[in-house]
Amino acid sequence: METYDVVIIGAGHNGLVCAAYLLKAGYRVLLLEKRSVPGGAATTEEVLPEDAPGFKFNLCAIDHEFIHLGPVVEELELAKYGLEYLFCDPVVFCPHPDGKYFLGHRSVEKTCAEIARYSPRDAERYAQFTQYWQQVLNAMSPMFNAPPKSIIDIAGNYNLKKIRDLVSVVGSPIKTLDLIRTMLNSAEDVVNEWFDSEFLKAPLARLAAELGAPPSQKMLGIGMIMMAMRHNPGMARPKGGTGALVQALLNLVKTLGGVILTDQQVKQVLIDDGRAVGVRTANGKEYRATKGVISNIDAQRVFLHLLNPAEVDAADPTLREHLERRIVNNNETILKIDLAMSEPLKFEQYNHRDEYLIGSVLIADSVRHVEKSHTDPSQGIIPDDDPSMYVVQPTMLDPSMAPDGKHTVWIEFFAPYKIAGLEGTGKHGTGWTDEIKNQVADRCIDKLAQYAPNVKRSTIARRVESPAELGERLGAVNGNYYHIDMTLDQMIFFRPLPEIANYKTPIEGLFLTGAGTHPGGSISGMPGRNCARVFLHTQQPVTQRLRDAKESVQSTISSLFRRS
Ligand SMILES: Cc1cc2nc3c(=O)[nH]c(=O)nc-3n(C[C@H](O)[C@H](O)[C@H](O)COP(=O)(O)OP(=O)(O)OC[C@H]3O[C@@H](n4cnc5c(N)ncnc54)[C@H](O)[C@@H]3O)c2cc1C
Structure with a gap:
């Protein structure tokens, strides 16, 4: 039987990011992927070889914004492994039936000039709106790049600019209450508060609703960051397609000695004395993991499909019921x-x-x-x-x-x-x-x-x-490409459930990563990186804590010398 330190179930981009951090820390890692093509919802494939040879298609993700809010690309030096990002400008075009159109440029100023052709008032408001949402984004992004329950990690991600932006959105009781009020609102409430013109409100609502809920859904005002991000840090696509991000990760993982096996569907997580010790695949092969099993697929799939009920119940008697009844999908x-x-x-x-x-x-x-x-x-x-x-x-x-x-x-x-x-x-x-x-x-x-x-x-x-074919290809419950819904009740400390929200699970040695964990779906690599940090903490608590503290201090000092 082949033995590794860590076995990762699924080679989506988050599984690969997680693997890369663990390999860099010296662990031996195996990724098992059910499809013949790794990457999950981040592949580029020539799927019409007979009718359209040479045409490459992004079967799922195309526009990358969230990944630029975190350090994954730079920390893993993905450019060295072949990744080149092409930034979009303009970033969005929305033709309106009455002949008007919204053309969003990367520059806020140029975007305002486009809006001003139809509504000088909305153009002025758009500049203020974007500034506000960028402050909110800067205030929040340190939380995306850390496990939700790790204060040291979160604190270390703040630099002076982010602290200033945090203060500008929660720097007084009124500002704090106003932010909470806004967050309780729906995307529709927010666009109505700021703007008059439908040609502008509709695309902002459509982008906000990319979180997977209608614009009227309360508590999803946060969806406004979807347009703010297109201005800064910007929206980009890997040259060659989204699959080029996966290819760069594969190059890195292989260079570091990681092993990726495709056409290997995991059917069972193996438990020994309450601890995850490996997996069994559909073809009956077993792989041992001496330090841990990490799942790039969501908690419902792992606990309800890949584990015996008695093993889950022995670790947490209420978990299966919570996964069946509390998860919103x-x-x-x-x-x-x-x-x-x-x-x-x-x-x-x-x-x-x-x-x-x-x-x-x-x-x-x-x-x-x-x-x-x-x-x-x-x-x-x-x-x-x-x-x-x-x-x-x-x-x-x-x-x-x-x-x-x-x-x-x-x-x-x-x-x-x-x-x-x-x-x-x-x-x-x-x-x-x-x-x-x-x-x-x-x-x-x-x-x-x-x-x-x-x-x-x-x-x-x-x-x-x-949708049925997409669900089958990704292996996702109800074809949910965010693994579980991205509503506020399932974000941060609640993703996927409060008791398993920090990448660890009640089964020793079994960890969760991927879109179904904090901070959620999309191309970000953040769940992969955060999970790797939690895993390393469990292996070397003192060393890792000291390393985090050192990074926090370095980040604070260096922020004194950089603008953002
Ligand atoms: C049509 C579409 C468009 C999208 N557009 C965008 C976009 O423009 N921008 C954006 O940021 N996001 C977009 N997304 C969302 C984004 O692609 C996903 O949220 C993200 O790729 C999830 O990555 P992941 O690594 O967490 O999980 P996944 O990509 O789901 O990876 C999980 C992996 O596990 C494998 N697997 C499943 N079960 C098993 C098993 N039993 N054994 C072994 N392997 C298994 C799967 O095959 C897959 O490779 C889009 C999604 C879709 C469907």
């Missing part, structure tokens, strides 16, 4: 459309400029339109009578992703995992069939054609992945 996921194109989209009625296609294109006609795109899926309804979409033409920023002069289009459409009324039919009893997914995709393309009429005649080939 609504019915919303994504129907994904990828197009191979002979030419770029043309937004003819909007004075087409190719720069519209550098960032993301939002089809979001109003806040109501965005609202329906989220509330319908939660009821099992497909909101395809008037689809709202997130569309990207990745090849405009990075032509290397398609043959010369050709393009790709990436479309995200929120859809139910289970279709109401069709339960028990279709793939995995979700109701989804090839016929239904293609009908929905046709409606999405019809809607996009209202803005970019050339989309149909320029399509060479297309791939449509239904």
Whole structure:
């Protein structure tokens, strides 16, 4: 039987980040990945080799913002392993049915100038709004980059600029109360408080709702950081696609002696005397872990599918029930459309400029339109009578992703995992069939054609992945690409549940990382890095504590000399 210090279940980007930190600390690490391609929801693949050879598609994540709020890329020196980020500018284009459009640049000033063409008041407010949300972001990001229960780690992440921003948002009782009030609000409440114009409110609501909930959902005002981040630190894509981030991590992990085995689905976590000591895969092979097993898949999957109930109950008699009944994982996921194109989209009625296609294109006609795109899926309804979409033409920023002069289009459409009324039919009893997914995709393309009429005649080939197929590929419960919902009741100290919110579990030697842990889904690498820190603490509590304290002091001193 092969023996390692640590076995990681799943080679998503968080599993790989976690592995890299552990390998750097001298541990022997094995990653077991169920697919033939590592990366989870962060892969780039040539999925239409016959109809569209040479076209590379980001099957899931495309726009990277959160990773630039943390130190992973620099600490792991991923540039040395082949990662190059291309920053988007402009960052977002949202054509409005009345002929207006929102064009967000990386520069706040330039964005305000675009808004001022239609509403000088909203342009002025936008500058104040962005400044406020960037302060909130700076005040909060130190918490993202530390285990939620580690005060030393969190404190060490504050530099002077971040302390100043913290003071500016909570520096007096009124400011603190106002921040709390804002956080209790919904994204819709916040945009209504600040702005008049629908052409501006709708894209802000659509971006906020990328957290996976409708704009009216209370306590998700925090969604406003989604646009603030596009200004600073900015929105970027790895050259060659999101898979290039994974490739750089793979290069690093292999260079450090890590082992990655693909087509290895873990079926069982092995427990000996209450301690996780290894795993068994679907083909019956066992791998031993002398120091720990780390799961890149979420707590529900690990505790309810990969462990015997009696073993879980022996460690915590209420955990299984809490995982079954307390975890919120609504019915919303994504129907994904990828197009191979002979030419770029043309937004003819909007004075087409190719720069519209550098960032993301939002089809979001109003806040109501965005609202329906989220509330319908939660009821099992497909909101395809008037689809709202997130569309990207990745090849405009990075032509290397398609043959010369050709393009790709990436479309995200929120859809139910289970279709109401069709339960028990279709793939995995979700109701989804090839016929239904293609009908929905046709409606999405019809809607996009209202803005970019050339989309149909320029399509060479297309791939449509239904929510049921996406869920199967990722192995995620209900196709949830954030593993569990990103609502406030499941964030920070509550993610995924209070009793397992710090990457450790009641089973000795079993740890959690990935999107289902703090600070949550998206491309950030933060859960992977934070989990590695917690693991190292359990192995070398004194050494690691001293190292953290030293880093805190160094960070505070160096912040005296740097601006941000
Ligand atoms: C269509 C789509 C678009 C998205 N767009 C963006 C975006 O633009 N920007 C952004 O920041 N985020 C985006 N996301 C979200 C983001 O991709 C994910 O939240 C993130 O990639 C999760 O990473 P992870 O490593 O935590 O988990 P995952 O990527 O889910 O990795 C888990 C890994 O475990 C493997 N696995 C599962 N079960 C087993 C098992 N039993 N044994 C072995 N291996 C197993 C899986 O195959 C997978 O490789 C998008 C997601 C989707 C679906």
